[in-house]
Amino acid sequence: MGWSIAYWLKRNEPRSDAIRVVVVERDLSVSYPSSKMYSKASTVLSVGGIRQQYSMPENIRMSLFSADFLRSIDEYLHVIGQPPVDIQFNPSGYLFLASDEKAAVLEENVQVQREEGAKVSLLSPAQLKKKYPWINTDGVALASCGLENEGWFDPWTLLNAFRSKAISMGVYQSCGEVTCELFLSWYYFITSLSLKFVQMPNSTEYATIQCSLVVNAAGAWSSRVAEMAGVGTGPPDSISGVKLPVEPKKRYVYVWHCPDGPGLGCPMLIDTTGAYCRREGVGGNYLGGISPTEEEEPDIQDLAVDHEFFQEKVWPKLAHRVPSFESLKVKSSWAGYYDYNTFDQNPVIGLHPLVENLYFATGFSGHGLQQSPAVGQAIAELILDGKYKTIDLEAFSFNRLIKGEKALERNII
Structure with a gap:
């Protein structure tokens, strides 16, 4: 999910080198050979399925978009000098x-x-x-x-194709784990917060990253990252008290x-x-x-x-x-x-209503791999254009958690 977002940001940026994108990976170490990377990542441990048989139109549209993307994947993700991308689709x-x-x-x-x-x-x-x-x-x-x-395809190939293409386009990779609190700039009088720094004391490249915005695509561990940004830590009856309801399930x-x-x-x-x-x-x-x-x-x-x-x-x-x-x-x-x-088994996608530069792409409950091309495009549109242009995913916004309105998908596996 993170590498897809990074790829689409660079692909859609208004001019070359207009934005600097850093992907923080904790399940990747430069001390390991490539065969050992992502050993615990959900992507490579999935069964690699893609389907359109959902009940919500938004989920169907995302998977239709992703299917079209995967059909022409080499046109999107081919890197000059490397073999064609073959995800072994069945x-x-x-x-x-x-x-x-x-x-x-x-x-x-x-x-x-x-x-x-x-x-x-x-x-x-x-x-x-x-x-x-x-x-x-x-x-x-x-x-x-x-x-x-x-059908199904090879998750490892898709992950590496997104990663290789994004890096070839100028995306930076940081091998480390966000372990310290994200620094917040508080503006009580306009009831908004802004993330300023991401700290990773164990990173091999950056101990601190100054940022204009953060996308939380930390998968099963995204609620921990959200808490570092103050999400869900306020009074229970306030917006800041609404937690990101994403938990790891084995x-x-x-x-x-x-x-x-x-x-x-x-x-x-x-x-x-x-x-x-x-x-x-x-x-x-x-x-x-x-x-x-x-x-x-x-x-x-x-x-x-x-x-x-x-x-x-x-x-x-x-x-x-x-x-x-x-x-x-x-x-x-x-x-x-x-x-x-745990709220409705559907993703949380888009901008947080209080932390004004924090975006989410998480909570897919087992469907993230197949929807990653569409979600990457959607998040890039929100960041660069301020709105969804290809697929409207407002139904999956954080606001539904505040309102208590579930986005119910009847075809959960």
């Missing part, structure tokens, strides 16, 4: 299954998706079985299938082998239970998981994987839906963090 689509209780909602969502220009088909249980014979349709009343611009991804599993046309399957899976490569490997319930939320102190969670919560659901998975063999697993918005 266009197998997403397949959502709905029970009787959720069928009407799924149909309504598809109608919105089609109105926004997404190509999505509805399938009855009979049509579903004909198209995907390996699926057990028990308990399925309706399914929706993305026909184009959906999610497991499991990889298994099943030689008799679904073929190469296997989509990203989202079961009625919330369990998901997709094919990984051509060797009969698959990956998947499920979001835990509130009571099952794992400890976030490390990225250790709970293997019993797969045996007890994931495997039974997937084996019921895909009978060939009854004989699967788990090969590996990993865990990563969601920047989970």
